[in-house]
Amino acid sequence: MRRLNILIGALSIPLFLAAWEAIARSGIVNMVLFPPPSIVAVAVLEWVRSGQFFSDFGASLYRVVTGFTLGAIAGVTLGVLTGQFPLVSSLLSPLFHILRPIPPIAFVPIVILWFGLSEAGKLFLVFWGVFFTVWLSAHIGVQKVDRGLIRAALMLGTPRRQMLQEIVLLGALPYIVVGLRTAVSISFYTLVAAELAGAFSGIVYRIEIAQQNLQTGQVMGGLAALGLMSFVADRMFATVAERTVWWR
Amino acid sequence: MMQIKRRPETALALAHSLPPAAAAAGEAETIIRVSDLSIVFDTAQGQVIAVDRVTFSVNRGEFVCIVGPSGCGKSTVLNTIAGLEVPYSGEVTVNGRLMQRPRPDVGMVFQQPHLFPWKSVRRNIAHGPRMLGKSRGEARAIADGLIEMIGLGRFADAYPHTLSGGMQQRVAIARALANQPRVLLMDEPFGALDAQTRSVMQDNLLELRERIDATVVFVTHDLDEAILLADRVLIMSAGPGRVLRDLGVNLPRPRSNAIMLDPAYIALKKDCLDLIRTEGRRAFDQSSAG
Ligand SMILES: Nc1ncnc2c1ncn2[C@@H]1O[C@H](COP(=O)(O)OP(=O)(O)O)[C@@H](O)[C@H]1O
Ligand SMILES: [Mg+2]
Numbered sequence: 001m002r003r004l005n006i007l008i009g010a011l012s013i014p015l016f017l018a019a020w021e022a023i024a025r026s027g028i029v030n031m032v033l034f035p036p037p038s039i040v041a042v043a044v045l046e047w048v049r050s051g052q053f054f055s056d057f058g059a060s061l062y063r064v065v066t067g068f069t070l071g072a073i074a075g076v077t078l079g080v081l082t083g084q085f086p087l088v089s090s091l092l093s094p095l096f097h098i099l100r101p102i103p104p105i106a107f108v109p110i111v112i113l114w115f116g117l118s119e120a121g122k123l124f125l126v127f128w129g130v131f132f133t134v135w136l137s138a139h140i141g142v143q144k145v146d147r148g149l150i151r152a153a154l155m156l157g158t159p160r161r162q163m164l165q166e167i168v169l170l171g172a173l174p175y176i177v178v179g180l181r182t183a184v185s186i187s188f189y190t191l192v193a194a195e196l197a198g199a200f201s202g203i204v205y206r207i208e209i210a211q212q213n214l215q216t217g218q219v220m221g222g223l224a225a226l227g228l229m230s231f232v233a234d235r236m237f238a239t240v241a242e243r244t245v246w247w248r
Numbered sequence: 249m250m251q252i253k254r255r256p257e258t259a260l261a262l263a264h265s266l267p268p269a270a271a272a273a274g275e276a277e278t279i280i281r282v283s284d285l286s287i288v289f290d291t292a293q294g295q296v297i298a299v300d301r302v303t304f305s306v307n308r309g310e311f312v313c314i315v316g317p318s319g320c321g322k323s324t325v326l327n328t329i330a331g332l333e334v335p336y337s338g339e340v341t342v343n344g345r346l347m348q349r350p351r352p353d354v355g356m357v358f359q360q361p362h363l364f365p366w367k368s369v370r371r372n373i374a375h376g377p378r379m380l381g382k383s384r385g386e387a388r389a390i391a392d393g394l395i396e397m398i399g400l401g402r403f404a405d406a407y408p409h410t411l412s413g414g415m416q417q418r419v420a421i422a423r424a425l426a427n428q429p430r431v432l433l434m435d436e437p438f439g440a441l442d443a444q445t446r447s448v449m450q451d452n453l454l455e456l457r458e459r460i461d462a463t464v465v466f467v468t469h470d471l472d473e474a475i476l477l478a479d480r481v482l483i484m485s486a487g488p489g490r491v492l493r494d495l496g497v498n499l500p501r502p503r504s505n506a507i508m509l510d511p512a513y514i515a516l517k518k519d520c521l522d523l524i525r526t527e528g529r530r531a532f533d534q535s536s537a538g
Contacts, residue, residue: 148362151332152420156376156427157352170366247365247409 035217040224043210043217052206057225059201060191063119064233067126068187072180075131079138079176084168089139096135104129104186105193112197122194129190130183137179141172174248177241184237188230203229276307279463280329280431284338287324298324300488301338306480308430311457311464313474314482315520317528321489322467326435329465330356342431352380355429355462359436361416363408369419370395370404376427387426394422397456414445418452425460432462436469447505450476454503471520472508475499483523486531493523 017037023029024036031039047053082089082096104125115121145168153167195204203226210218287299299321306312314322327333328340331347331354340347342354355376363372373394374387382390395404398418408416417437424432438446450473457464457477468474474481475497483493499512507513 146362148358148360149364152356152358152362152423153364153375154332154350155330155354155356156423157350157379158375159379162379167364170364247407 032214033216035220039217040220043215044221044224047206047218047221053225055201056203056206057229059199059205060195060203060226060229063122063126063194063202064187064191067123067190068130068183070123071127071130071187072134072183074127075134075179075183076138076176079135080142080164080169080172082135083139083142083172084164093139096132100132100136104190108193108197111194117198117200121197122191122199125190125194126187129186133183133186134176134179137182138172138176141175141179142168144175145171174245177245181234181237181241184233185230188226188233192226276310278305279308279343280306280465281341282325282329282338283340285325285328285335285340286337287321287328287333288336297488299328300490302484302489302491303338304482304491304494306431306463306465308463309461310479311466311477312480312482313466313468313478314484315468315471315474316484316489317486318469320484320486322469322484323435325484325489326356326433326465326467329431330354330433332356352376352427353430354433355424355427355431356433357417357420357424357435357437359439361408361413361420363416363419363423365408368405368407369400369411372408372419373423373426376423380427390426391422394426397459398422398452412445413441414449417441417449421453421456425462429462432460432464434464434466436467438473439468439470446473451504453477454501458502471517471524475513475516475520476503476505476507481520483520485527492527493520495520 021036021038024031024034035043044053047056078092078096082092107125107128111121111125115124149167149171150163153163158167191202192204195202196208199205203222207219207222207226210216210222282302282304285299285302286297289296289298302321302325314325316322324333328335329342329347331350334348342351345351347354364375367375370388370391373391374384377387377390378384392404395401398421400415400418400422403411403415408419411419421434421437438449441449454477466474466477478497481495481497482491483495484490485492495516497516499507499510499516
């Protein structure tokens with residue numbers, strides 16, 4: 001039974017591709033709008049050979065990584081502060097709770113007003129999307145740190161600073177890591193919005209250009225590349241996360 | 249809910265400015281003094297009196313057990329001695345100094361081990377000395393000594409989640425001892441363990457006690473455990489918590505679980521049970537009448 005499952009699992013994608021190829025070539029559908037995988041593969045090869053793929057990939061990767069890193073640093077820092085210090089929380093939490101539910105994509109128009117089509121605007125969008133998720137998870141994580149650990153640490157003479165660094169931060173880490181992982185996929189959502197809003201390179205930018213030229217194969221190739229990138233990022237993050245909170 | 253009036257601080261301050269005459273007279277020296285301690289919690293249902301004017305003291309080197317039904321305020325009393333809770337009225341001094349916040353000369357073992365899950369056994373035990381400014385090497389040496397003492401030499405580099413409940417609690421005891429506290433507070437430390445492990449742990453603690461010179465206050469709801477371990481047993485009544493009786497346990501040491509068959513032990517236990525039963529009936533009558 002297990003073997004059968006593995007076998008079928010291994011066949012899943014090839015079967016899907018074969019069916020797609022057959023349907024696309026059968027004449028039932030318009031091949032320009034619905035090209036078979038073989039044509040998509042050719043488009044991707046062309047993309048790579050022209051060298052554009054690497055500059056597009058690099059541009060998108062740079063935006064995601066930079067926006068994510070900045071958002072994560074700000075989110076963790078402020079989350080720990082609002083989680084630990086009621087005064088800071090009273091000051092900032094109401095504001096964050098109002099801003100957080102606004103979908104980051106809704107900020108595209110104002111970002112264009114503020115930043116034009118510059119890189120800063122794109123980083124800002126990714127940052128914005130990542131920040132609130134990470135902030136909330138760090139805030140909740142800090143508040144959920146086992147009181148027993150804090151009391152034990154207090155009884156052992158742990159000073160404030162070490163309490164924050166060692167006990168609170170590590171105690172909140174499982175929550176923070178979950179927040180960061182959610183933020184990885186959010187950073188890709190916001191990347192899409194940022195590049196659709198106007199860019200000069202990037203995977204989503206390439207998809208949009210191809211769409212305008214009716215290069216459907218290139219569009220699908222771009223989607224596949226984006227999907228693969230997001231998938232790899234998530235898997236890598238999951239592995240790192242597992243090692244970071246190994247004691248769970 | 250009943251209200252408690254805060255007592256004037258000056259009267260208490262005066263009472264405690266008296267010199268500790270007992271020590272001079274060659275009597276046992278008092279290390280913990282709980283005077284007229286009341287603790288009130290604010291809850292959604294109003295104020296709850298958890299501890300009602302409790303007074304007792306503990307001499308240096310003594311092993312005192314506090315017994316009472318759950319919810320009677322044992323943990324609250326212990327937390328106040330630890331400096332984790334502040335008195336509503338009355339006061340607690342350890343070593344002549346008012347307890348207002350946790351202090352390294354007072355160690356605590358909780359019902360749950362509360363080990364730092366990201367630290368190895370050795371680094372859990374070394375945590376206290378490190379926090380008190382000892383070097384890495386010194387802290388490690390202290391930890392290694394204690395690991396030998398609790399018999400977990402093979403597990404020095406193991407992480408808490410790989411240990412059994414009894415082993416974790418032994419680490420928690422060693423961790424509390426690493427700062428060489430004058431006073432060790434234990435709040436139902438074996439309460440979460442199975443019966444067999446618990447009796448092994450009790451025997452371990454009796455042995456350990458011969459080797460350290462800390463004063464111990466041990467909270468339990470298990471009368472057998474209290475009589476087995478203690479030099480003195482304080483019996484508390486149900487809410488609001490008060491001290492009903494302060495009993496000396498004059499059973500020979502060294503003790504072990506085998507003592508539970510001793511006639512003197514049985515007689516003492518019977519006295520306690522009678523007292524608890526009478527009190528329980530009184531409390532029950534009172535609550536059903538009110
Ligand atoms: N932080 C708290 N807030 C409100 N009520 C509390 C708090 N801690 C303890 N209590 C109440 O005080 C009483 C005594 O509790 P506790 O000291 O934990 O009892 P014990 O340790 O003897 O079981 C209980 O009625 C409990 O509900
Ligand atoms: Mg308790």
